[in-house]
Amino acid sequence: MKKVYLTVSLMAAAVAVVTVGCKCEKVCGDACETTCAKACAAKCAPVAKHVVLVGVDGCGARYIPWDVMPNLKALRDEGVYTVGRCHRPTASAINWKSVFSGVSPEIHGFTKWNSSSPSIEPPASAFDAEGRIPCIFSEIRRQTPGAYTVSLFAWDGIGNCHNTNTVSFTRWYAGKGDEYPVRDASVFEEGARQLANEPTLMLLYQGGVDNTGHKYSWGSPEYTNALVQVDANLGKFMTALKGTDMWKDTAVMFVADHGGLGTHHGGVEDIRVLEIPFIVSGPAAKGLRLREPMMLEDVSPTIAALLGYTIPESWRGRAAAVAR
Numbered sequence: 001m002k003k004v005y006l007t008v009s010l011m012a013a014a015v016a017v018v019t020v021g022c023k024c025e026k027v028c029g030d031a032c033e034t035t036c037a038k039a040c041a042a043k044c045a046p047v048a049k050h051v052v053l054v055g056v057d058g059c060g061a062r063y064i065p066w067d068v069m070p071n072l073k074a075l076r077d078e079g080v081y082t083v084g085r086c087h088r089p090t091a092s093a094i095n096w097k098s099v100f101s102g103v104s105p106e107i108h109g110f111t112k113w114n115s116s117s118p119s120i121e122p123p124a125s126a127f128d129a130e131g132r133i134p135c136i137f138s139e140i141r142r143q144t145p146g147a148y149t150v151s152l153f154a155w156d157g158i159g160n161c162h163n164t165n166t167v168s169f170t171r172w173y174a175g176k177g178d179e180y181p182v183r184d185a186s187v188f189e190e191g192a193r194q195l196a197n198e199p200t201l202m203l204l205y206q207g208g209v210d211n212t213g214h215k216y217s218w219g220s221p222e223y224t225n226a227l228v229q230v231d232a233n234l235g236k237f238m239t240a241l242k243g244t245d246m247w248k249d250t251a252v253m254f255v256a257d258h259g260g261l262g263t264h265h266g267g268v269e270d271i272r273v274l275e276i277p278f279i280v281s282g283p284a285a286k287g288l289r290l291r292e293p294m295m296l297e298d299v300s301p302t303i304a305a306l307l308g309y310t311i312p313e314s315w316r317g318r319a320a321a322v323a324r
Ligand SMILES: [Zn+2]
Pocket: 058, 092, 210, 211, 214, 265
């Protein structure tokens, strides 16, 4: 009889261990496989107070000239890096909408390079209580109304891909295609000024690389030079960022929406168009690893998890950066 009791009590103990509540489910979605609440809390505690998201339109992972992009290379080497994939059709609004809204095009309904509203009606379950497809900015506003956020972009189409009315400071740098170098530099310059406000999330979007790809072709010397210019702007911004008090609590992300082939993307079925870079770096990204394969709807859940925000149930992406 004694033996039987021992077996039963061991079984009861085993059940008790595996049913300990997993608090971090809110933060990292299905990332938590631990059965220990303590380990769970340590694993999923917010690690960043600030996230800077650098988005470079048309930056195909296979075309990045790392040797002449020392600032981007430093972010890569000091953080975690993977080659992710974008959605088809491999065009801008389709994929930037996924970046900000945590869902694929089949859910958010953007199907054109310059979509400003869904071409396909999203399922009712994809909307939040305010009737919008939640994006990382609207979630930050909803969960901490006082948080300061910034969105700076050189292509107006980006404004349709996130809920700009939930961003504290938004600016679109208008101009002609050949003015992208100036417009893109302005994004980083304003971004450096905005550091004084210690934004919870700041988007810095660059449009010139894609524009140059369309004009001269992906991988051309001109395209490479456009990336070198982005790197120079990034370097100045990083110097400013590293001089702030917020730097020690900051994660810097780098992502793109698609690559290209020849002077095209969108309808082109080729790995050089599909592959995009994804970097998570900075002091607040120490000790992280990336869950792969990564797709663009993972970007916003990753930001939410790093900042300790609850990931909306409607999001299909997952936190890509988790503790090692
Ligand atoms: Zn393009």
